[in-house]
Amino acid sequence: MERPIDYVKQSSWAGRYFADFGDLVRQCQVWLNETANVRVHSITRQRPVDRFEQERPHLLPLPAEPFDTDWVLYPKVSKDCVIRVDTNDYSVPWQVAQRHLPQLIKVCVDGQWVRIVDQGERLPQQRDPDARPAGCGGDRCAAGGGRPGGADRRL
Numbered sequence: 001m002e003r004p005i006d007y008v009k010q011s012s013w014a015g016r017y018f019a020d021f022g023d024l025v026r027q028c029q030v031w032l033n034e035t036a037n038v039r040v041h042s043i044t045r046q047r048p049v050d051r052f053e054q055e056r057p058h059l060l061p062l063p064a065e066p067f068d069t070d071w072v073l074y075p076k077v078s079k080d081c082v083i084r085v086d087t088n089d090y091s092v093p094w095q096v097a098q099r100h101l102p103q104l105i106k107v108c109v110d111g112q113w114v115r116i117v118d119q120g121e122r123l124p125q126q127r128d129p130d131a132r133p134a135g136c137g138g139d140r141c142a143a144g145g146g147r148p149g150g151a152d153r154r155l
Contacts (some may be wrong), residue, residue: 011036070115074104083107083116090114090126 012031018024037049044051075083081097082089085107092105096118106117113125 007036070108070110073107073109075107077101077103077105085109085114085128088114088129090116092116093123096123 008028012028012035016027018027037052038047040047041051073085075085077083077092077097077100079097079101081092081094083092083105084090090107092100096105096116099118108115108117109128112128114128115125116123
């Protein structure tokens with residue numbers, strides 16, 4: 001299918017109302033099971049559900065660890081012990097800031113958290129104020145929030 005998003009928007013979302021993101025997921029799952037995956041595809045002349053069963057034995061399992069999709073950047077640490085990510089300022093402990101003045105420091109952003117990395121170690125993470133709900137899409141939005149092994153302190 002060349003334009004799957006258009007198909008989903010026009011066939012599944014059009015004319016429907018969703019109470020929240022969970023409701024959207026539930027309604028779309030019903031639509032997939034009862035409409036989209038059981039129709040005969042115009043090009044393959046097969047039902048997607050049948051085609052998937054043919055391909056299933058050839059599919060590889062997902063990796064045990066999720067892919068790292070963090071947005072990595074290297075902002076300068078200011079003399080006020082802050083870094084700027086997009087239009088937001090985040091504090092850096094003064095001991096770390098002194099080691100990096102006026103150098104760059106590694107920062108990882110995943111749509112939920114901003115993580116500062118100093119000498120290979122993550123500092124306590126800070127909530128991204130621009131974060132959208134998990135699973136919402138967007139260029140920096142990651143489903144599921146934080147990464148394994150990272151601190152889970154929410155500020």
